[in-house]
Amino acid sequence: MTDIKEIVYKLGPGCELEDVQEGNVYVGTVQGFANFGTFVMLNNSVKGLVHKSNAITQHQERTDILVMVAQVRPNGNIDLREVVLDDYSTKLVSRQVKTTRLSDLGQKIGRRVTIEGELGQVKQTSGPTIFTILDETGTENAAAFVEAGVRAYPEANTGDIVQISGEVMKRNNQLQIEVSSLHRLDGDEADIVRKRIVEALDQKSEPDDIPFLVESEVLTKLRPEMRKLAKIIRRAVFTQQPIILRHHADADGISAAAAVETAVVALIREHVSDSDSDYYLFKRSPSKAPFYEIEDITRDLDFMLKDSVRFGQKLPLILLMDNGSTEEDMPAYKVAQVYDLDIVVCDHHHPDEIVDSFLKAHVNPYHVGGDFGLTAGMIGTELARMINPAVERQIRHLPAIAGVGDRSDSPEIPQYLALVADEYPIEDCKKIALALDYEQFWLRFNDGREIVKDILNLNKNPIRHKRLVTLLVEEALAAIAEQVKTLMPHVESRTLSSGAHLFIADVEMYAHRFTFPPPGKTSGEIHDILCKKYEGEPVVTLGLGPDFAVLRSRGVMMNIPVMVRELREEISGGGVNGGGHLVVGSIKFVEGMRGEVIDKLIAKISLAPVA
Template sequence: MQNTDENDVLVSRLGNGCDLADVEEGKVYQGKVQGFATFGVFVQLNDRIKGLVHKSNIKAEHKERDSILVRVRQIRPNGNIDLEEVLIQVYQVQSIERKSTTVRISDLDDKVGRTVAIEGEVAQIKQTSGPTIFTVIDETGTQNAAAFVEAGVRAFPEVELENIVRIIGEVMMRNNQLQIEVDAITVLTGEDSDAVKLRIEKALDARSEPEEIPLLVKSEVMEKLRPEMRKVAKLIRKAVFTSQPIILRHHADADGICSAVAIEQAVVSLIRESGGDFDADYYLFKRAPSKAPFYEIEDITRDLDFSLKDHIRFGQKMPLVLLTDNGSTEEDEPSYKIASVYDIPFIVVDHHHPDATIDKYLLAHVNPYHVGGDFGITAGMLGTEVARLINPKVEPVIRHLPAVAGVGDRSEAPERALFLALVRDQYPEQACKDIALALDYEQFWLRFNDGREIIKDILNITGNTERHKKLVALLVEGANTMIEDQMSACMPHVVPRVLSNDAHLFLIDVEIHAHKFTFPPPGKTSGEVHDRLCRQNAGKPVVTIGFGPDFAVLRSRGVLMNIPRMVRELRVEIPGGGISGGGHLVVGSIKFVEGMRGVVLEALIKKIADAQVQLAVQ
């Protein structure tokens, strides 16, 4: 064809999803100059298809990547395409896209070897040393799609996290997992995007709804908490289904560990059931202990650091943060404020006395105080029920955790006995106490590490009962040896006082009369001292204060204190005291500046003397 100016000339442009079957002899296509040879010019019709314009059929001079119009002269049996350049002044471009049927991700299993289209939201963009991996979610599941330009180079740079896209590619098996080899990605906009997004959100909302299952035990308080527990479970399930990372922070004691591990088992199993990479449960879920029973600045700093790095390096969303056995008090507020700068969502499962200022930072908050209960309903009990709502399949391996949490946190609520009765055949009360002590002892040595596999063995999550029993026995022996050594050092230095309300107060300076930097730490040392004093003073109201240079740990039996309120009052009453702290009503801790220790302790003791006392304490 020679020069022409007909307005009705159609030039085809092949989409990247097209292959050789979409090319027709005699048609004119818009292409791009790829390279030169002595015998002609190579022209790309799309990223997958190229042909050759023999030098005798070149009509103009070109350089690499120039746009060029070519007619297909012949498609050879071996797939080679002979082209000739055409010069057209005026023409219309007609885009040709591969007519790939849009399928749901859940239907890809029987599409291996076929070219398909999927529509969904981009949940992660990970650049590897080879292809770019796009993780896409639709209303039915999660799928990885690999796009390759050249090694380590970002493919489809216009595609961003949370875009609604249409991906065309071939379904392949890679490392025994389904993967789409991407031919084309189109970012959907306007009505097309809105329709897909609405479809996904509607389906995910229904899919995230937890099953209706009964509680493990009859509990009026927990029954009242059921709607909020379902809300928490739904938020976690939706995070899993949308490949949003989850960070689970918990207090580093037996109760906090039981709560967190129960939820961990539910989340990890749900991640595995939902598809994605074989190691998705490691980079989409992280459990981390918090030393204090609240979310410290140190905690949020660590979590932000990891999350921002993963967001930049691996294209992950910012995480959903779940706090259990912490998160309810004003001590958590500074960390919440920092996290709010990055729009990080929080949910809390806790049994510490809640402060009214906290809920504005939370998507959901399970706390027994909200429905007339108290700290006797432990975080381990609550976390296990939430875990069952997240994934009921994990119940057999976690149903003993509330009993361990109950004895570990010295719960006096009726639910403790109910949970113990539920598992007494396999885990009698002494076995639960031993497991709780083993958890406290092992976590002390783990410091800030989660010890995921060791903790699972202590709790017998893995099902290797023989190893579980041997490990717990060794840890309990080690813990008891160190506790007795600590008590032999501490008990002779306990200072007794009888207060005006007939409460028996005992003080112990755990800084100078206890071994440092070893097990048990000051808080647990004070608790062990308190337990011995309660046995020695049966039937009497007992308060124990273990203190150091700038802190005091309180334990009470039979004296109806409100430690969070006392802390707030002391903060106002003692200017320059630097007072902070909190905890449960009768178990908690207070921090202050070292120079004001004497003033703070005496003011604290006066408040204890003003508290109501229960008679005939058992």
């Protein structure tokens, strides 16, 4: 004859006091101790007391204990008696819990609800622990309090699927769930909830299929990859994954980044309840070089890892604009790979295939037969419209500013200029681009979020916008005029074997250092003057420093990225690196090899065909 095992019950998540039956034995968890007995949790919300006269063995906090329910008092208190069993079977007590969607919380104020979703963030304050939970309909905060500054439910972490029960309250005009129980779901229970969220987010993240602002064969071919990138960014917003946007620190890069920033911040404010959410979920930073430097990734890692530890945030999505496409980005990408960071790129520099294995999406006109004439600001604005069509009116002038700032001669630039000509004529666009370059020089590594918005008139304060741009342009033009006046008498002229004019300007010896315009801008201004003087003829301008060279070309078909790689291989100990566009870029090297590097560079320029 088979012995019948004693049944021990286990209260499942969501079970309440009415699910407890007198006389049944339950498995519980020791919560704490008092002089008169031991407090035992039967699940995350039901608690009873084992009086010291009914205790049999010694226990520690968070250890399991078997208890029999002696009495459920009218006031809800549960009297327990410890039991010891050698052989028993466990039976789960389940309750069909009706869950509430987060989008419906506004109708449940003052009522108890149960939510199932994913933890997007866990933040410990000086008071309660704040859990940000997301489901297929949105995100909200839930506050759990043990004691001031003590982490509630330490077993639950960012990314976990949980079931939260509590009362819906309104704090500082924002909805919040006052948590009475939180249970981590595992196995099939978690899979069902996660699948539901993923399917809903996949549909919600799909960008609208809207027409471009202009007719463009290249943009049309880029549309699939742009939609892919827009979907990744939208999904990051909806799942509260922070976004770090890195961009080249010039008018084109700033315009591209400002367009996406406008779209993303508006989307965050619309879908995330925290009033300060756009400051901790979105960060924009300029990169001095037209690629993602080790210095950039180091700063970003320091920022993101501290926030991950302090605020329980997910690791961010890295978005690179007007940089990110070249072999020079590889060292930073390898560092990012160690931390499994997602990286996406929107760029118009000549791309290297080697970077694609590190990227989740890569928008670049060269991939579809275009070139750098379609600027990052143009692509970025169209991308921003896909991310959030509601911001179109605010940002539609940015492609024109980016185009004139980057001296684009693409088929798209006349269309973008015509689109905003009534409000932003071409001369105004040029002034805004110059103001951006001038102000970013003094901002250094800072984003200057509100200053940049004033320069671009994104704050919709036209009087301040006009006064600020006028002032910055006056200062910039005066600085440029002084620099050019000082440098022009020292510009060396040569005629190459190809018939092209080569002009060499030593921007270290004969130009003011550490002030505006910097070497790249100075070389560009000298180049513009010489192109006007030798109109219709091929011109190359070389701005030289002790360990760098800046190149500008008109009518000479160079390929600067290829030249950099050849020089690196050919000159042992030269330390050559750099990049840029095909005919506009910069090269770095060690100062002691300056003569050999420049001689070989000029020889390669001589071999380039002229248009």
